[in-house]
Structures are given as C-alpha cells and as structure tokens.
Amino acid sequence: MLNPPPGYAERIDAPAYSPLTALPAVRGSLGARFVAYLLDILFIFGFTALLTLAITVLGVITFGLGWTLFAVLPASGVLYSMITVGGARQSTVGMRMMGLRVVSPESGRPVDMITAAVHALLFYVALSTFLLWFVDMLFGVMRSDRRLGHDLLLGLAVVRAP
Numbered sequence: 001m002l003n004p005p006p007g008y009a010e011r012i013d014a015p016a017y018s019p020l021t022a023l024p025a026v027r028g029s030l031g032a033r034f035v036a037y038l039l040d041i042l043f044i045f046g047f048t049a050l051l052t053l054a055i056t057v058l059g060v061i062t063f064g065l066g067w068t069l070f071a072v073l074p075a076s077g078v079l080y081s082m083i084t085v086g087g088a089r090q091s092t093v094g095m096r097m098m099g100l101r102v103v104s105p106e107s108g109r110p111v112d113m114i115t116a117a118v119h120a121l122l123f124y125v126a127l128s129t130f131l132l133w134f135v136d137m138l139f140g141v142m143r144s145d146r147r148l149g150h151d152l153l154l155g156l157a158v159v160r161a162p
Helices: 030-061 065-085 093-098 113-128 130-142 149-154
Strands: 100-103 157-160
Touching (some): 030 065, 065 113, 113 130, 113 149
C-alpha cells in the first residue's frame, strides 16, 4: 500500500465507518475533494444533457406541457448530489473515483437524500460568492479533520472509502 501523506493515518480497511474510530484516522483530503468536484462537473453536465433530452421528448409527447419541467434544470447539480450521495454508495461518481464518501461522523449511518440535497445546496451557495467560499475553505484548512463549513453545519464528514 502507498504511504499516506504526512499527517494522515493509515487507511482503515473496515466494511463500514465505525463511530468508535477517530475521525482524523479516516478523513478525506481537500485535494481529493477538489479533484472529485472537477470530475463531478463533467458528470453534472452529462446528467443535465440527459435531463434536457428527457424533458424535450416529454414536452413533445405532452404537446408542450412537459416543457415546464425546464425550470428544474438549474437544480440539476443538487439533484445529482441528492441521488448519488443519498444513495447506497454515499458518494458522487467523482468521489468514488477519488476514494471518498460522505458519512455522519456521530452515528456512521448513511446520509439520507434530503440531507445530501441540503449539503449540495449549501456548497453551491458558498461557491456562489467569494467570501462565503473562502470562509468555507478556511474551516477545512484550519481543522485537523478537514471538514468544511457546510459539513459542520449538517454534521457530516467526507472520509476515505474502505
């Protein structure tokens, strides 16, 4: 196994996250989260394209009535995160590629779809202004467990997947 970066513990190959395990031992890195987000941008673009195609076909079938669903497209990134993070694997496709997943550090339980959607919404709100984004990232840089501001608000953590 590759040696972890300085300051990180060895990877824990457990079947699931255990609340008895100290969070810094399994924390995810900010660099891996950034690369996962860049990958997810591509997947969100593809998801939005498929959603656009489906709404267009539905609009033709319903003689234009289905085209009102185009109002959902701005929320396609939140929908993508809600479906993937709130699903069985607890991670977006980019997070899976980077070996990360989202958990509740207190209970170790999977994240439900509503919490995953709010988590993504808070991330995009923070991303929309430089000051909020800076404060959000500052939490991750200053804390030893690398949890960002929107993670702390919802009581979630991004950890390395087993």
